[in-house]
Amino acid sequence: MAQASSDTAVRTGSATRFIIYTVLIVFCLYYLLPLYVMVVNSLKPLDEIRGGGMLSLPEVWTLAPWGSAWSTAQIGVEATGLKPYFLNSIIMVVPAVAISTLLGALNGYVLTKWRFRGDTIVFGLMLFGCFIPFQMVLIPMARMLGLMGLAGTVPGLIFVHLVYGIGFSTLYFRNYYAQFPTELVRAAMIDGAGFFRIFQRIMLPSSGPIAVVCIIWQFTNIWNDFLFGASFSDFSSQPMTVALNNLVQSSTGVKEYNVHFAGAIMAALPTLLVYVVAGRFFVRGLMAGSVKG
Amino acid sequence: MGFLDIKQATKSYGAVQVLQETDISVEEGEFLVLVGPSGCGKSTLLNMIAGLEDVSSGEIAIRGQRMNEVRPAERNIAMVFQSYALYPNMNVAQNIAFGLEMHGVPKPERDKKVQEVAELLQITQLLKRKPGQLSGGQRQRVAMGRALVRDPDVFLFDEPLSNLDAKLRVDMRTEIKKLHQKLGTTIVYVTHDQIEALTLSTRIAVMFGGYVQQLGTPKEIYDNPANMFVAGFMGSPSMNLFPATLADAGGTAQAEFTLKDGGTGVLPIADPAIVKHAGRKVILGIRPEAITDPDGADRNSKAIHQLEAQVEVTEPAGSDTFVVTEFGGKEITGRFRADVAVQPGTSHTFAVNMEKAVLFDPETEARIR
Numbered sequence: 245m246a247q248a249s250s251d252t253a254v255r256t257g258s259a260t261r262f263i264i265y266t267v268l269i270v271f272c273l274y275y276l277l278p279l280y281v282m283v284v285n286s287l288k289p290l291d292e293i294r295g296g297g298m299l300s301l302p303e304v305w306t307l308a309p310w311g312s313a314w315s316t317a318q319i320g321v322e323a324t325g326l327k328p329y330f331l332n333s334i335i336m337v338v339p340a341v342a343i344s345t346l347l348g349a350l351n352g353y354v355l356t357k358w359r360f361r362g363d364t365i366v367f368g369l370m371l372f373g374c375f376i377p378f379q380m381v382l383i384p385m386a387r388m389l390g391l392m393g394l395a396g397t398v399p400g401l402i403f404v405h406l407v408y409g410i411g412f413s414t415l416y417f418r419n420y421y422a423q424f425p426t427e428l429v430r431a432a433m434i435d436g437a438g439f440f441r442i443f444q445r446i447m448l449p450s451s452g453p454i455a456v457v458c459i460i461w462q463f464t465n466i467w468n469d470f471l472f473g474a475s476f477s478d479f480s481s482q483p484m485t486v487a488l489n490n491l492v493q494s495s496t497g498v499k500e501y502n503v504h505f506a507g508a509i510m511a512a513l514p515t516l517l518v519y520v521v522a523g524r525f526f527v528r529g530l531m532a533g534s535v536k537g
Numbered sequence: 538m539g540f541l542d543i544k545q546a547t548k549s550y551g552a553v554q555v556l557q558e559t560d561i562s563v564e565e566g567e568f569l570v571l572v573g574p575s576g577c578g579k580s581t582l583l584n585m586i587a588g589l590e591d592v593s594s595g596e597i598a599i600r601g602q603r604m605n606e607v608r609p610a611e612r613n614i615a616m617v618f619q620s621y622a623l624y625p626n627m628n629v630a631q632n633i634a635f636g637l638e639m640h641g642v643p644k645p646e647r648d649k650k651v652q653e654v655a656e657l658l659q660i661t662q663l664l665k666r667k668p669g670q671l672s673g674g675q676r677q678r679v680a681m682g683r684a685l686v687r688d689p690d691v692f693l694f695d696e697p698l699s700n701l702d703a704k705l706r707v708d709m710r711t712e713i714k715k716l717h718q719k720l721g722t723t724i725v726y727v728t729h730d731q732i733e734a735l736t737l738s739t740r741i742a743v744m745f746g747g748y749v750q751q752l753g754t755p756k757e758i759y760d761n762p763a764n765m766f767v768a769g770f771m772g773s774p775s776m777n778l779f780p781a782t783l784a785d786a787g788g789t790a791q792a793e794f795t796l797k798d799g800g801t802g803v804l805p806i807a808d809p810a811i812v813k814h815a816g817r818k819v820i821l822g823i824r825p826e827a828i829t830d831p832d833g834a835d836r837n838s839k840a841i842h843q844l845e846a847q848v849e850v851t852e853p854a855g856s857d858t859f860v861v862t863e864f865g866g867k868e869i870t871g872r873f874r875a876d877v878a879v880q881p882g883t884s885h886t887f888a889v890n891m892e893k894a895v896l897f898d899p900e901t902e903a904r905i906r
């Protein structure tokens with residue numbers, strides 16, 4: 245090709261490109277369809293849904309299903325709406341994400357810059373921990389939580405998610421810090437900084453991209469978790485996912501589909517928000533260190 | 538006992554011993570250069586002094602205090618790294634002040650010292666910039682500034698100039714030398730560049746294969762190399778080394794070797810004590826500047842000996858012309874004045890300053906005296 249081109253993608257003919265774009269658009273619509281259905285139906289009165297036409301726009305636009313899902317819908321035995329459970333999820337997910345990310349960073353720092361005898365074994369075991377199926381730990385974990393007096397509480401759930409989260413966050417940070425120049429740590433040591441000062445002043449300020457990756461990963465996993473939530477919480481500490489299930493299951497008599505749709509969107513919103521806010525760093529973070537410059 | 542003492546220090550990684558038993562005693566205010574080829578253990582020794590690597594056996598002491606168990610921060614040393622190791626998230630002023638901050642120096646005093654050091658290194662206008670926005674030479678200055686501001690007992694430099702281009706390297710070399718003369722602080726400096734070693738140091742330790750091959754002033758190292766490695770490593774172009782046989786010529790020794798035309802070259806050895814080695818095969822070492830045209834020979838030398846030999850190649854180098862011939866089957870470089878007419882392929886008279894000649898054992902490579 246005579247002309248210099250800045251993009252490295254393979255050049256294709258316009259016919260091929262037409263086909264590619266058509267296929268992509270079809271897939272796009274296909275994937276967006278469920279979201280469309282949920283949004284549209286959460287804004288309709290119930291009888292419009294019953295009348296059929298799940299795909300049509302509302303004739304009467306209403307926010308009532310949202311209000312009901314948030315504060316008045318029947319969840320299990322009580323008519324509290326999803327609000328208290330949403331708050332449960334928030335007070336569970338924020339500390340769990342923050343602590344597991346911070347501990348992962350600390351572990352990564354130790355495993356790369358303060359190496360000790362057997363550190364690869366420790367790291368190997370943590371990695372192994374990431375891949376133990378959830379079901380396997382349910383009973384031992386229930387026993388542990390009982391012994392610690394945390395059974396059925398939000399702190400108990402935080403603990404469970406911490407234990408599972410640290411493996412992944414350690415993996416992320418260890419691989420990231422392995423690329424981090426050790427001479428910087430040595431320079432800081434000579435400058436008189438100790439273990440935690442180096443971590444706080446030298447390592448953490450350079451960890452932005454990987455922290456974003458870690459936070460998105462942990463937030464999505466912990467927020468969306470159902471199994472631990474269903475197993476280790478009681479009525480007062482249930483997270484959003486479990487409450488949503490109860491909302492859908494417990495409606496006596498008529499199934500209020502519009503309320504269910506609104507509740508489901510509510511349950512998905514925080515993860516969407518995290519993606520939108522932090523997402524543009526996400527890909528960058530995944531690529532960080534792979535290319536110099 | 539010196540200011541900085543390295544006593545029988547060794548370093549092993551598992552079964553591999555990368556630094557053999559090393560004894561070096563550095564006086565206060567000295568500029569010691571550790572020089573040697575890549576992988577010879579220079580950085581290892583420097584990191585041991587800094588406390589970044591453990592000492593496997595032996596001892597390192599500063600001001601008579603054993604340092605082996607003392608943390609790097611408490612050794613009162615400052616170090617300049619090869620990669621500069623500037624903190625990427627801090628600007629130049631913060632980089633320089635970091636060490637002071639960690640040592641609890643209050644902010645106003647910190648600012649004052651940073652300002653002083655910045656002026657000394659002429660980087661005042663860069664103080665607000667991040668390391669990523671600096672050129673190589675500027676980063677190098679900041680790295681020096683970070684060390685200077687601390688006013689330590691010992692400065693440690695690990696190849697601080699190796700990332701710079703040739704011109705800047707020469708400039709910075711001069712600046713480091715000036716700084717040392719001005720501050721008088723003890724410096725241990727690692728390099729694999731023998732010219733840096735010769736120009737900067739008050740003493741040089743030449744290292745190879747984990748051993749200190751020779752420790753001495755630049756002049757001692759240059760004129761009296763302890764073995765063939767030191768002789769070949771220090772000096773540029775490097776010392777001519779060629780095989781010869783010693784013979785007794787009526788009370789003094791003379792070296793005999795073959796010339797290109799099949800004849801025998803003869804050079805009398807200046808040192809009368811060498812005659813006891815008559816009959817031995819040796820390696821004769823003569824630096825290029827001791828092999829000249831007859832008029833260019835050192836007038837103060839009492840042992841200039843002239844020799845006819847075939848000129849193979851001439852390499853004009855501005856002020857001098859390097860003339861290549863062959864002694865004992867080895868290429869020999871001589872340094873002629875540029876205005877002497879020498880034709881390759883012809884025979885020419887070479888004047889050899891035998892006062893500067895040194896002898897080595899071909900087997901052990903050690904010096905014969």
Ligand SMILES: Nc1ncnc2c1ncn2[C@@H]1O[C@H](COP(=O)(O)OP(=O)(O)OP(=O)(O)O)[C@@H](O)[C@H]1O
Nearest residue numbers: 550553555573574575576577578579580581582729
């Ligand atoms: N962690 C380690 N484990 C095993 N061997 C090591 C380790 N670090 C260094 N070495 C070995 O020790 C020897 C000396 O290394 P050192 O870094 O001191 O070399 P150097 O003289 O500074 O070389 P250069 O001029 O290339 O920097 C080398 O042979 C190196 O392979």
Ligand SMILES: [Mg+2]
Nearest residue numbers: 579580581695
């Ligand atoms: Mg080195």
